[in-house]
Amino acid sequence: MRSMKLDHLKKSEVLKEVNKKCNAMTATHKMKLCSRCGYINGMVKKVSMKITHEYGSLLLDECHNAVAGKKDVKGSINVPPELDSKTIYSLFMRMTDEDCELLYLNDRPEKFLVTCIPVPPMAICPSVLLDGVKSEENDITVRLKWIIEANLSLQEEISNGSHPSKTLACHYFYEFLSYSRLVEFSPGCIS
Incomplete structure (x- = not known):
């Protein structure tokens, strides 16, 4: 080869x-x-x-x-x-x-495999208009916040001593949804 x-x-x-x-x-x-x-x-x-x-x-x-x-x-x-x-x-x-x-x-x-997600700086992430009102958080920031919150809750459950396999399937599903929303989103439309 x-x-x-x-x-x-x-x-x-x-x-x-x-x-x-x-x-x-x-x-x-x-x-x-x-x-x-x-x-x-x-x-x-x-x-x-x-x-x-x-x-x-x-x-x-x-x-x-x-x-x-x-x-x-x-x-x-x-x-x-x-x-x-x-x-x-x-x-x-x-x-x-x-x-x-x-x-x-x-x-x-x-x-x-996706092991890290690059986060754009705030200067590149402009505010988005939602229903005629200016929002300070744009769609990418909201989706990244969902992913970070899911990871933090999983780490917290593991550190508290609960067995991760009980909730791992739920977290994998949520992570999959969050990543798919991040990849295939339409600007200005939060689903």
């Missing part, structure tokens, strides 16, 4: 071969471990608003054997675990540059 002599079509063929080999490994439903970090490699599926990770039938069989007599646990074993943003970010950070080249990525994969 580093070779300048390879044209785009040849690099695309190499990428297709890599994808075919990876899909063949996960299609066998065998448990594969990463040679560097020991993480279980399985099929990764994008479901609406979340990413799931299916380990394969071998691990599921082990779990079913372990809880054979417990009826209340059986239903939750078949549900694949969700990968949260922190886990995905740490997995992306551990990817080597060689893996990124094989996947034909121009840059590191963790740079594709």
